[in-house]
Amino acid sequence: xxxxxxxxxxHGPASGISRWLFTTNxxxxxxxxxxxxxxxxxxxxCMALLIRAELFQPGLQLIQPDFxxxxxxxxxxxxxxxxxxPAFVGLANWxxxxxxxxxxxxxxxxxxxxxxxxxxxxxxxxxxLFMDGGAPNFGWTxxxxxxxxxxxxxxxxxxxxxxxxxxxxxxxxxxxxxTILNLRAPGMTMMKLPLFVWTWLITAxxxxxxxxxxxxxxxxxLMDIHFGTSFFDAAGGGDPVLxxxxxxxxxxPEVYIMILPAFGIVSEIIPTFARKKLFGYASMVYATxxxxxxxxxxxxxxxxxxxxxxxxxxxxxxxxMLIAVPTGVKVFNWVATMFRGSMTFxxxxxxxxxxVVLFTIGGFSxxxxxxxxxxxxxxxxxxxxxxxxxxxxxxxxxxxxAGAYYWLPKWCGNYxxxxxxxxxxxxxxxxxxxxxxxxxxxxxxxxxRRIPDYALQFADFNAIATVGAFIFGFSQLIxxxxxxxxxxxxxxxxxxxxxxxxxxxxTVASPAPYHSFSEPPQxx
Amino acid sequence: xxxxxxxxxxxxxxxxxxxxxxxxxxxLVPLYDVFCEITGLNGKVxxxxxxxxxxIDHSRQVKLQMVxxxxxxxxxxxxPVSSMVELAPGEMHQTAYLARNLTEGFMIAQAVPSxxxxxxxxxxxxxxxxCFERQPLKGQExxxxxxxxxxxxxxxxxxxxxxxxYTLFDIxxxxxxxxxxxxxxxx
Numbered sequence: 001x002x003x004x005x006x007x008x009x010x011h012g013p014a015s016g017i018s019r020w021l022f023t024t025n026x027x028x029x030x031x032x033x034x035x036x037x038x039x040x041x042x043x044x045x046c047m048a049l050l051i052r053a054e055l056f057q058p059g060l061q062l063i064q065p066d067f068x069x070x071x072x073x074x075x076x077x078x079x080x081x082x083x084x085x086p087a088f089v090g091l092a093n094w095x096x097x098x099x100x101x102x103x104x105x106x107x108x109x110x111x112x113x114x115x116x117x118x119x120x121x122x123x124x125x126x127x128x129l130f131m132d133g134g135a136p137n138f139g140w141t142x143x144x145x146x147x148x149x150x151x152x153x154x155x156x157x158x159x160x161x162x163x164x165x166x167x168x169x170x171x172x173x174x175x176x177x178x179t180i181l182n183l184r185a186p187g188m189t190m191m192k193l194p195l196f197v198w199t200w201l202i203t204a205x206x207x208x209x210x211x212x213x214x215x216x217x218x219x220x221x222l223m224d225i226h227f228g229t230s231f232f233d234a235a236g237g238g239d240p241v242l243x244x245x246x247x248x249x250x251x252x253p254e255v256y257i258m259i260l261p262a263f264g265i266v267s268e269i270i271p272t273f274a275r276k277k278l279f280g281y282a283s284m285v286y287a288t289x290x291x292x293x294x295x296x297x298x299x300x301x302x303x304x305x306x307x308x309x310x311x312x313x314x315x316x317x318x319x320x321m322l323i324a325v326p327t328g329v330k331v332f333n334w335v336a337t338m339f340r341g342s343m344t345f346x347x348x349x350x351x352x353x354x355x356v357v358l359f360t361i362g363g364f365s366x367x368x369x370x371x372x373x374x375x376x377x378x379x380x381x382x383x384x385x386x387x388x389x390x391x392x393x394x395x396x397x398x399x400x401x402a403g404a405y406y407w408l409p410k411w412c413g414n415y416x417x418x419x420x421x422x423x424x425x426x427x428x429x430x431x432x433x434x435x436x437x438x439x440x441x442x443x444x445x446x447x448x449r450r451i452p453d454y455a456l457q458f459a460d461f462n463a464i465a466t467v468g469a470f471i472f473g474f475s476q477l478i479x480x481x482x483x484x485x486x487x488x489x490x491x492x493x494x495x496x497x498x499x500x501x502x503x504x505x506x507t508v509a510s511p512a513p514y515h516s517f518s519e520p521p522q523x524x
Numbered sequence: 525x526x527x528x529x530x531x532x533x534x535x536x537x538x539x540x541x542x543x544x545x546x547x548x549x550x551x552l553v554p555l556y557d558v559f560c561e562i563t564g565l566n567g568k569v570x571x572x573x574x575x576x577x578x579x580i581d582h583s584r585q586v587k588l589q590m591v592x593x594x595x596x597x598x599x600x601x602x603x604p605v606s607s608m609v610e611l612a613p614g615e616m617h618q619t620a621y622l623a624r625n626l627t628e629g630f631m632i633a634q635a636v637p638s639x640x641x642x643x644x645x646x647x648x649x650x651x652x653x654x655c656f657e658r659q660p661l662k663g664q665e666x667x668x669x670x671x672x673x674x675x676x677x678x679x680x681x682x683x684x685x686x687x688x689x690y691t692l693f694d695i696x697x698x699x700x701x702x703x704x705x706x707x708x709x710x711x
Contacts, residue, residue, distance in 0.1 A: 106531050174538045182530040212542045216549025231553060235595070235634050235693030239556075246552050309642060 012514050021116075024108030026093050027512060031411070032115050033090025034404070038480070040082030040122065041397075045473050047075040052435075052469040055462050058454055068452035069137035070129065076140025080258065081165045082122050084392065087400045088261040089114075089172045092200050095407060096176060098505035098512065099194045101185025101521045106178035114171035121164035128154035139450060141251070144232035144243035148224045155225065159218045166211045173207035176200055185504070187523035191285070194503050195278065198285050199264030202292045206253045206260070209296075214250040217243065241306050248299035256295045259391060260288055262359075262399030263330060266352045268503075269406050270334050273349035274341030275500040280333040287326035294323050304375045313372040320370035324363065331360055346498070347421030351402035354394055354429050362390030365440065380450075383443025389436045393472075394429075401428070401479070408486055409493035413511030416486040420478060427475030434468025580614035581677040587611075588675070591689040592621060598694045599626050600633060600661070605668070613677040620668045621654060621690065625661035631696045633659045635669075640687040647676040648686060655690065 013019045013028065023029060051071050054062045063071070093111065097104055105111050128135040133152035136142065147155060180193070180201045193201075220231040220243075230236025232243045263284075271278045278284065300308060300316040308316070334356050343349070365387040369375050378384060409415050438461035447458045454462065493510040504523070508516045588611055590604040601624040611617050625631050635655040639645040650656075654669035661667060675686065 106527075107535070170542050174535055174542075177538060178531050178534045181534055182527060208538055208542050209545055212544075212546035213549040213552075216546050216552075220550070220553075234636050234691070235695045237636075242553065242556055245556060246549060249549075249552065 022112065024104070024112050025514060026097050026105045026108070026111065027411075027514065029105075029111050029115050030090045030092075030094030033086050033093060036115070036118060037083050037085075037087035037090060037400075040078050040086070042476065043126070044075050044078035044083055045476065047071045047078070049469060049473050051075065052466040054452055055454070056466040057463065058456055058459050060453055063452070065452045066134060066137055069139075069450065070135040072450050073136045073139055073142075074126070074129070077125065077136075078122070079392070080140065080254070081162075082118075084258045084396050084400070085169065086118060088200075088203070088258075088396075089169075089176075091196075091261070091265070091400070091403050091407075092172075092176050094411065095505060096179055096197055096200060097183070098410075098508065098516060099197050099503060100180060100183060100188055101504050101517050101523065102179055102183035103515065103517050103520075105175050106183055107175045110171050111175050114168045114175065117164050117168040117171075121161045121168065124157050124164070125161035128152075128157050131157070141247060142221075143247070144221065144224070144240050148221055148232055151225070156222065159222050162218045163215055166215045169207050169211050173204035173211075176204045177208075180204075185517070185520040185523050188504075191282065192523065194264075195267035195281070195284055195288075196261070196264035199260045199267075199288050202288050203257050203260045206257050206292055206295070210250045210253040210257075213246065214254075217246045217250065220246070241303075244303050244306060245300070248302045249296075251302065252299040253292075253295040255388075255391075256291060258396045259359075260292065262355065262396045263288060265399045265403040265406075266334065266355050267330075269348050269352040269402055270337050270356075272406070272498050272500045272502065273346060273352075274338045274343050276337055276341040278333070279336035279339075280329070283329055284333055287329040290326045291323060294319065294326075298323065301370055301372075301375075304372045305379045317370060317372040321367065324367055327363055331356060331363075344499075346405075347416075347418060347425055348402045348406035350422065350425045350429075351398045351405065354425070355398045355402065358390060358394030358398070358432070362387060362395055365390060378443065380448055381443040382439045382447045382449055385449050386436050386439035386443055389439070393436065394432050398428070398432075401425075404479075404483070406498075407505075408483065409497045410505060410508075410510055410512055412487045413493055414486050414490035415493050416482050416490065420482045424475055424478040424482065427471055427478065431468050431470075431472030431475060435465050435472055436468075438462075438465050578614075579677050580612055582612050584681075585610045585612060586675055586679065586683070587685040588617070588673070589685065589687045590619070590621075591687060593689060593691045595691050595693045598633070598692050600624060600631070600692060601626055602690075602692045611675055613675045613679050616651065616672060616674045618670070618672050620670050622666065622668055623659060623661065623692070624666040625663060628663040630660065630662050631694060633661070634693050634695045635659065635690045636693060638689045638691070640689065641683065644679065644683050644686045647679040647683075648688060649674050649676055658695065 013023070013025065020028065020032060023032075050063065051068065054060070054068060093105065096102075131152075131154040133154060136147070136152065136155055136158045138146035138151060142158075180197055184193075220229070223229040224231050224233060224238075230238040232238050232240050234240065267278055267284060298316055298320045300312060301320045304313060304316070345353075365383065369378055369384065369387055405416060405421055442458045442461045445458065447454055495508070495510050496506050497510060498506075504517075504521060505512075507521065587608060589608050590606070592602045592604055594600065594602055601622070603622055605620045605622060609617060609619065621635075623633070637650075637653070637655050639648050650671070650673050652670060652672040654671060659667070659669060673688070
């Protein structure tokens with residue numbers, strides 16, 4: 001525990017703004033990613049609250065339908081590409097070198113680039129709100145011809161913003177793969193890698209496989225809009241359904257990009273607070289890999305109602321249901337890890353437990369949606385909204401929160417305020433369920449998604465959901481306050497931080513020194 | 525340094541992979557058509573002139589329904605001369621669609637066919653079709669657009685009715701832009 005604390009031969013960080021602009025240090029870049037994603041989380045969250053405020057009562061009160069559509073679109077894009085993905089990349093930057101015993105990421109200069117592209121991409125995307133014709137209003141899935149023939153002029157800026165995010169993600173993924181494959185400490189074999197590292201390795205391969213396809217599909221849109229091609233225009237021999245096929249070929253692996261690292265975080269936290277080794281390590285690795293492979297052959301379950309032939313409906317239905325098998329293996333392993341463990345319930349563990357329960361609920365509603373004949377009823381209703389928010393908010397976001405609380409003492413050397421953390425957790429847990437659980441019911445009753453007004457019978461559940469959304473949204477300020485006070489001054493943390501912690505990242509000092517593992521540690 | 529060489533190899537491979545996937549995104553466009561063609565899914569009809577069949581199967585009759593649809597704001601009047609006909613498989617049938625440009629200005633249209641049930645799509649053979657060409661009409665001009673079809677005798681026995689639907693698209697703005705572009709390049 002003591003010999004591997006690296007002695008720094010280098011100078012510490014530069015001072016002032018240039019430290020952050022020119023940094024190539026994985027910890028600095030990880031911090032930048034995390035703060036950026038939190039800023040985007042609040043931005044996208046404000047849009048969500050505007051949506052929920054409008055839906056508090058039937059009728060139009062606050063905003064016009066076109067602006068409502070811009071809000072749903074921007075909320076989705078910002079949360080997916082601005083909040084969840086950069087948060088995972090930030091955690092990867094901070095933790096992967098510490099977990100594999102590497103001095104830094106493999107390609108530090110490129111690391112700086114992959115972060116600093118993002119603020120420009122999102123500045124460009126958000127600037128469309130102030131343009132003539134408004135921001136993109138066609139939904140985050142930007143189906144053609146809504147996003148081509150009928151798109152506002154700002155769509156071109158949207159396309160370039162997506163290109164930049166894609167380049168950033170691909171560079172980040174390349175960096176992570178190179179770090180994991182080439183910079184492991186001696187003795188750190190592949191099957192000794194912490195699960196967070198394993199899930200990120202697989203996620204990075206998914207990113208490299210599908211982000212270019214997203215770049216391709218927006219390029220086709222660009223050509224249809226400006227250069228007279230007809231990829232998605234039936235009059236010129238194209239096909240709008242082609243757009244959906246290519247988009248979801250990207251889109252389905254994308255949803256696993258947003259959940260596999262979450263699996264990794266939870267697989268780190270549960271063993272720590274259950275004070276037991278993770279149950280079924282190898283099966284976790286194989287389950288993650290099979291989920292990743294299956295994600296490439298299920299895309300058309302998003303399109304059951306476009307007129308697929310029966311053979312297609314059946315194939316995509318059964319392939320989708322097959323994914324429940326490796327996912328079930330994971331949930332089983334988490335529960336088995338806790339079985340007869342000496343559990344304590346610190347904030348990271350609470351978030352991880354809520355993740356397991358609520359993500360499973362989201363997984364079950366996903367199974368319902370996978371049944372093609374049933375999906376004809378659920379398609380484009382609030383049931384779908386309930387489903388994907390259950391897997392993304394108490395799924396991905398709770399895992400990120402859990403990870404943030406879990407590693408925060410290692411990052412800044414102080415413990416956060418545990419009571420405040422628990423208050424934050426319970427506000428989140430209650431808020432999320434009040435927001436999204438009623439959406440199952442209004443969805444089954446037939447309320448369509450992406451509408452600013454609705455029939456009177458949906459009024460009560462919508463009002464309840466809005467109350468929950470405001471609880472969830474404003475409770476993030478507790479988190480912000482807790483993090484800032486943890487950085488400023490708080491009880492100093494020990495190197496181990498948690499009683500049951502395990503792994504290389506806990507062998508360095510708290511806070512983690514600016515340069516760690518300059519001499520590679522020995523892994524037994 | 526050994527690490528630099530290793531990184532170089534890893535990065536080269538991954539960048540090539542990303543570029544390949546970018547290409548694959550575009551390759552999906554023809555692949556998608558090829559897939560539909562092989563499997564006969566999607567009711568996609570190939571816009572290729574078919575050879576007339578020599579064998580006529582008089583043992584059964586198939587109903588051929590013809591439908592005309594205007595895409596969104598397309599202002600033409602567009603309808604089939606006859607909306608239904610009974611045909612023996614292999615028999616050649618000559619009919620037409622009527623189009624009238626109800627506006628005062630010159631317009632160009634393109635008709636896109638679709639066949640239902642999609643299983644029947646490969647067996648509906650168009651010997652001559654107005655959908656093979658763009659249809660320019662001056663203001664208030666009317667035109668009878670010829671269509672010669674036959675149903676292949678290999679049509680599965682359980683199909684008794686086939687619907688042939690044409691959707692008429694207004695492609696005037698695109699065509700004008702293309703003509704202007706050609707004008708510039710020929711100068």
